[in-house]
Amino acid sequence: MTTQCQTTDNGRMPLERALFALGGTMLVIAVLLTAFVSQWFLLLVLFVAANQWLYAVVGDCGASLMLKKLAGLKSVLYPTRNAA
Numbered sequence: 001m002t003t004q005c006q007t008t009d010n011g012r013m014p015l016e017r018a019l020f021a022l023g024g025t026m027l028v029i030a031v032l033l034t035a036f037v038s039q040w041f042l043l044l045v046l047f048v049a050a051n052q053w054l055y056a057v058v059g060d061c062g063a064s065l066m067l068k069k070l071a072g073l074k075s076v077l078y079p080t081r082n083a084a
Contacts (some may be wrong), residue, residue: 015064015073019055022063023048 026048033041055061059078066072075081 012071012073015067015075016077018067018073019052019061021066022067023052054055 019079027045030041030044030048030073033044051061051063059081068075
């Protein structure tokens with residue numbers, strides 16, 4: 001069974017996929033920094049988790065606002081908010 005990668009009408013990755021990719025990357029970086037530099041980098045994990053919960057509950061977080069403005073990504077879950 002094959003599935004197609006969902007894209008928006010402009011051919012770009014949807015905002016939600018970019019947020020998952022960004023969150024996962026930040027978590028890997030935080031784990032590596034915690035293991036090799038300092039345990040204080042676990043705070044980065046808390047920051048990422050807080051942003052993910054904020055997006056799930058409210059529909060926007062700091063990362064989603066930046067990705068909308070700077071990269072022009074659009075949400076497939078909240079299409080009415082794409083104009084903002």
